[in-house]
Amino acid sequence: MSAHDVFIARHSFIELTARERARALLDPGTFRELLGPFDRLESPWLAMQNVVCQSDDGVVIARGALGGEPAVIAAIEPxxxxxxxxxxxxxKIAAALELAAREFDAGxxxxxxxxxxxxxxxxxxxxxxxxxxxxIHAAIVAxxxxxxxxxxxxxxxxxxGGMSLAAALCTExxxxxxxxxxxxxxxxIEEEAGIAELDSGDRRLIWSMIGGEERVAVGLADxxxxxxTGEVRDAVLAAFGRGVPASHRSEQxxxxxxxxxxxxxxAIDPESLRALWQGDAR
Structure with a gap:
């Protein structure tokens, strides 16, 4: 297969909506949405401030199968x-996680x-x-x-923000x-501390500090x-295949x-941080 064929066969995960991402990760034909747009579960506060509401409030909750096993996905719409x-x-996210916990309580x-x-x-x-x-934090830990x-x-x-803590609490x-x-x-950071502290327009700097590659390299992501989409799905399935660790990252x-x-x-930069933590076992 040529490089051109690989490019054509690849399906962007980032370009999908939250609903499309959840559907793409679940086994074909198993997607079922809970509390979807037709349930009209909107924020009661946005309209008071002249903000147009969305009928799912920007979160999609889906049930289905993932690798042949029952699954629930909470997808945030950017x-x-x-x-x-x-x-x-x-x-909606907290309730979905609590629903999953009740499934385990029921065996x-x-x-x-x-x-x-x-x-x-x-x-x-x-x-x-x-x-x-x-x-949400409490539900993830439970x-x-x-x-x-x-x-x-x-x-x-x-x-x-607070959802970065939720991400950090995830098993993987x-x-x-x-x-x-x-x-x-x-x-x-730039607004509060000034551009001398951090230039938010310096994309190379920002991604070298907090981008996916750096976060995985220093062990803050896995x-x-x-x-x-296929590679993201494979990574999710592999994470479930590894099971519950003896100790979660947030417990260490x-x-x-x-x-x-x-x-x-x-005297710290992304390269020296990688070198400093290189070889640390999870």
Missing amino acids: AFQGGSIGEVSGT RTIRPVILFETGGVRLQEANLGLAVIAE LRRHVPVVGVIGGMVGCF LVMTRQARLGMNGPEV TLAEDD VERQLERLARVNPD
């Missing part, structure tokens, strides 16, 4: 409010996947959004004792090269996937403190 999380959209298995594409909490619903993000909770960060919005995290992961977005507090103690903030 085209609506930058994938921001409000009361309704966040509750049934299910594979949970979260497709991240979010700048974090929705500013128009700040306190309500923050509260429900905390519920569920990952039974089964891997697999997160995927596609791009180009990335994953920031898949990222594309185009994806970004950080607590604060580059634009926020699998680097190309922007191809002493290891992370030891890592941080080795970092000199006055």
